[in-house]
Amino acid sequence: MTELPTVREFTVNQGRRHGLTPEQASDLELIACERVTNSLTQAGSPATVSVWPEDGHVVCQVSDTGRLADPLAGRRPADPGQLGGRGLLLVHALADLVRTHTGNCGTTVRVYLQQR
Incomplete structure (x- = not known):
């Protein structure tokens, strides 16, 4: 996907179809848009976005062909004055669980939001 709308x-x-509250669905929207924007600007490739229910959670997976160089991206605060580097921080703040896998074929970020 390349079109944010x-x-x-x-x-x-x-998100709504799989049982998220309106607020959670809004969080899911923000998470997915952040990841797709990152795919387009950092990886230079379109992203694949999938959403499904799993064990009381809604899972959103965003995959691209880029490689994440920092294994702790999104787990440490950005440096003051740093222009970028806050997207994964936001994703971690909104999600119940974030799993990131990066390798030679690209990066996949899988985000879990607990159904309420």
């Missing part, structure tokens, strides 16, 4: 509509609809 499409990502927004898809994630909100899927």
Whole structure:
């Protein structure tokens, strides 16, 4: 996916369909848009976005062909005055669990939001 309006509509609809509250669906929208924006600007490739229910959670997975160099990205605060580097911090703040896998074929971020 490369069009953010499409990502927004898809994630909100899927989040609501799978039992997220309106507030959680909004969080899911923000998470997915942040990850897709990162895919486009950092990896230079479109992202694949998937959403599904799993064991009392809604899972959103965003994959791209980029490689994440910092294994702790999103787990440490950004340096003051740093222009970027806050997207994964935001994702971690909004999600119940974030799993990131990066390798030679690209990066996959899987985000879990507990159904309420």
